[in-house]
Amino acid sequence: MARYFLVIDLEATCVYPRQHDWQPEIIEIGAIILDSRLNQISEFQEFVKPVVNPKLSPYCLDLLKITQADVENADTFPAVYGRMLSWMEANRLRLTCYQNFVLVTDGIFDCNQYIRNQCKLSGLEYPIWAKSFSNIKKHFMYALSTRKTDGRSFSMSEMTETLGIRMDGQLHRALDDAKIVVKIMKGIRRKRLGFAFNVNAQLKSNWTLTFFD
Incomplete structure (x- = not known):
């Protein structure tokens, strides 16, 4: 079992109707560090x-209910x-290959789309600690032995x-979404005592920018 969990949620620029040449940029980071018993150690929130x-x-x-002033007054x-x-x-x-924590996300988009695209735009190397992660949606389906008939994943709500x-x-x-993920983790633990939340997803090498329907 991991010594720590890092629960991260990201918000990014978006537009509607969809534009397939749109470059989503991270504009808010929310993160929570938990110990192995899911007790909160610290939290982080900043606009970008x-x-x-x-x-x-x-x-x-x-x-997103994020204002123009929120991002204009933030750092890049x-x-x-x-x-x-x-x-x-x-x-x-x-943060090395000997990391002592598991990254937990709500789905695969934060790592495969938002972090990947933002690192490319900012000229940064993709973080090694985010190449493998724990997808809470998959854990939810496994722990509760449930699936949707249409094959879609479950939303937070x-x-x-x-x-x-x-x-x-x-x-x-x-940060609010990250807190909800923590609640979901605790809810799963109440039904499956000692549930480990091990890594169950990997960064996809052939990912292309994907837009929600």
């Missing part, structure tokens, strides 16, 4: 200033990312409803 499309679309403003990704790494190390997370968990905070805000 987008560079490619610095003005948020009306759709993005409405969906390299600076915010650097502070997040320092925060991780200050809380005893090892569906997982919390099934587990009898109250939804708090603002949906589509990074």
